[in-house]
Amino acid sequence: MRAWLIRNGFLKSQKFDHLNTLFLEAARKLDIDLQLIDNNQILAGQGLKDCDLPDFVLFWDKDILLARELENAGIPLFNSGDFIEICDDKRLCHQALYRAGIPLPKAYIAPMTYDQSFSNLDFLDQVEELGFPLVVKEAFGSFGQQVYLAKDRRELEELVAGLSTTQLIFQEFIETSQGRDLRLQVVGDQVVASMYRYSQKDFRANVSAGGKMKPHQATREQKDLAVRAVKALGGDFAGVDLLFGPQGKMLVCEVNSNAHFKNLLDCTGVHTEEKILAYIKEKLSHE
Secondary structure (H helix, E strand, O other): OEEEEEEOOOOOOHHHHHHHHHHHHHHHHOOOEEEEEEOOOOOOOOOOOOOOOOOEEEEOOOOHHHHHHHHHOOOOEEOOHHHHHHHHOHHHHHHHHHHOOOOOOOEEEOOOOOOOOOOOOOOHHHHHHHOOOEEEEEOOOOOOOOEEEEOOHHHHHHHHHHOOOOOEEEEEOOHHHOOEEEEEEEEOOEEEEEEEEEOOOOOOOOHHHOOEEEEOOOOHHHHHHHHHHHHHHOOOEEEEEEEEOHHHOEEEEEEEOOOOOHHHHHHHOOOHHHHHHHHHHHHHHOO
16 A cells, blocks of 8 residues: 655654654554655646555645645545645634534634734624633644733733734633643544643643643543544544533534644553554555
8 A cells, every 4th residue: 555645845843753754654564655745746736647646645734735636636635635724724623613513612703804904903892702811813823822812901902913914713711721631632433542731831731832741531521522523524533622611511622633643642652643544544445
């Protein structure tokens, strides 16, 4: 079985190189000929008729137009372009999960402005209904970055003014989950690993933002919710972040299509890359 691992050709670091190495090693164990391909090696626009196409693509990038080109050529993509696009945009993700009846923090999406700035902030009167403090997120961001906390109307207006050229989503702050959350790794219909993340210094629990982590034994409720969220968006695998809502109710914070699982491996010892490739191989063998 031949496969491509598509990565971003402009995003090179030890952090990402290590993840690629994990996938290559897992592929060898599973007798998959996995070739590492940078997205700038195959340009979208003229089709892929002259390429020696693989049996599937592990698409570990967010180059949606390239994903579409590969799918149009008939190559199975994991994850699909649609799923990656929805997860990449926190606004689309919220809307899709809300339509599917997934429990979420309340949220409002900033209105579109052709001026690339908000000439008036009257819409913040509605955003204020979420209460203070409230979370302000840039629509695109990873590792807990591009996420801010506004403690009052003044801070909210300052944040919005400073981010006026950015697409935003405003989210209810879940006080019962301050500085703590769960990361569950879903592959197919299973949660293969989970960890508890916590911070005493930041409202975000992300390890990359200074949080700590420890293994977690997910409950049936938590597992079912994580799997439901991924399936609602049409994904094959993802990292799902859960918040601890009032009265013990779990809420989905985000679904991450290309979740970086190095911290999860260090915390739990579970090799997510092996689980993903084994799942893909099994799925394709039945098609």
